Amino acid sequence: MAYSANVLRVMIASPSDTIEARDAVETAIHGWNGANAQTKQTILQSWRWETSSVPILGGHPQSLINSQGVDESDIVFALFGSRLGSPTPDAVSGTVEEIERAIEQGKPVHLYFSTAQLPNDVDTAQLDGLRAFKSEISKRGLLGEFSNASQLEYEVWKAIEYDIANLSLGVPVLKAADRGVRFSVQPRQEREIRSYDRKGKPRYSTRHWLEITNDGGQDAEEVVFEPVGERISLHLATDGTPTTVHAGQTRLLNVVHSMGGGDPNILRIRWKENGENKDRDFHVG
Structure with missing residues (x-):
């Protein structure tokens, strides 16, 4: 340990x-x-x-x-x-x-x-x-x-x-290295009741969302989420307005999967770190 x-x-x-x-x-x-x-x-x-x-x-x-x-x-x-x-x-x-x-x-x-x-x-x-x-x-x-x-x-x-x-050493402090911005993305889903039929039986649908976490030690600024590909089947419930994801913060991003898209589900995150534009792609499906 x-x-x-x-x-x-x-x-x-x-x-x-x-x-x-x-x-x-x-x-x-x-x-x-x-x-x-x-x-x-x-x-x-x-x-x-x-x-x-x-x-x-x-x-x-x-x-x-x-x-x-x-x-x-x-x-x-x-x-x-x-x-x-x-x-x-x-x-x-x-x-x-x-x-x-x-x-x-x-x-x-x-x-x-x-x-x-x-x-x-x-x-x-x-x-x-x-x-x-x-x-x-x-x-x-x-x-x-x-x-x-x-x-x-x-x-x-x-x-x-x-x-x-x-010597009065005091309690040692383990100084963490500055890891900058580090995003991680986890796809999540949950089955939920949408409605009931005439016989009272529940009708279900599946809700999908992404848990996006900044695991680093620095805030990510001007963050934008976008799907990648020409024939995408991943649709994001966001208006595209840049936001800030603070160090240690997790954002929940609702998504919808549509039929007919041929490209893999890839989420691209763009952000600014120390004045420099950065981006990273994540496979989420």
């Missing part, structure tokens, strides 16, 4: 040593969508530079990630293991630059640091830089920690619920 929803992009930022943690965030996002997207009318779209960025030349790689990822995201999750990341022209690491840029733009930023056992080949310089950054950033907000993927998934889910409650 189709439904309208707000779509939020969630950026996953981290150095290269947190692949499992990045996957855990994405798993949490998919799980939240499955459980809540329809009822909360909100869909989360994950963004990871390695799978979501578009390869393009014209700037430093980090500046391109910033414009494609950070600037277009609504929520940012930043993860750290034992590395701070590679430096950029403007920051001590790409992840740090992404965090600072998102904070400047007023976006929710959630930082999580791994408490798992450090790898045997840990880069001590990177580790020292990470600890210094953690000490400094801890003065600017609350930090999160995780020891495994399952715990991180829970923390991400909790953060998402917090963000959804505080």
